[in-house]
Amino acid sequence: MQTTSIITCPNCGRQSAETMPTDACQFFYECKGCGALLKPKTGDCCVFCSYGDAPCPPFQEVRRRLVACCSAS
Template identity: 70%
Template sequence: MADSFIKESIITCPECAHQETEKMPIDTCQWFYECKSCGAVIKPKLGDCCVFCSYGSVACPSIQLKKEN
């Protein structure tokens, strides 16, 4: 069951719309992400646990696993 989640997400910068495929941390939420194109430091939207939940193509592993239960 622990491997039944998507491990990569396409994160989209809200400043310049650059997209990058990133491997998500499995055991923690990622609070900040620096865009590889414009250098903007991205933070989660209010109410989201991490940048992948706010700007990724899929939610982070912890949210994915909660939805399975």
């Protein structure tokens, strides 16, 4: 499971490597460049799924279970 994601701010383009919580989704993130408060895009569970280069660990786990379930057939 990947626990680090690089968030890219849609306002200023600053990128920052951040550690993701492994047991929850993160709904807000304050950009260290421009101070913008990022929120998930519609349909995404958290800021990492919207602006990160890797989805959050809870989503990674759901995807892993789905692939394992479908592969078992």
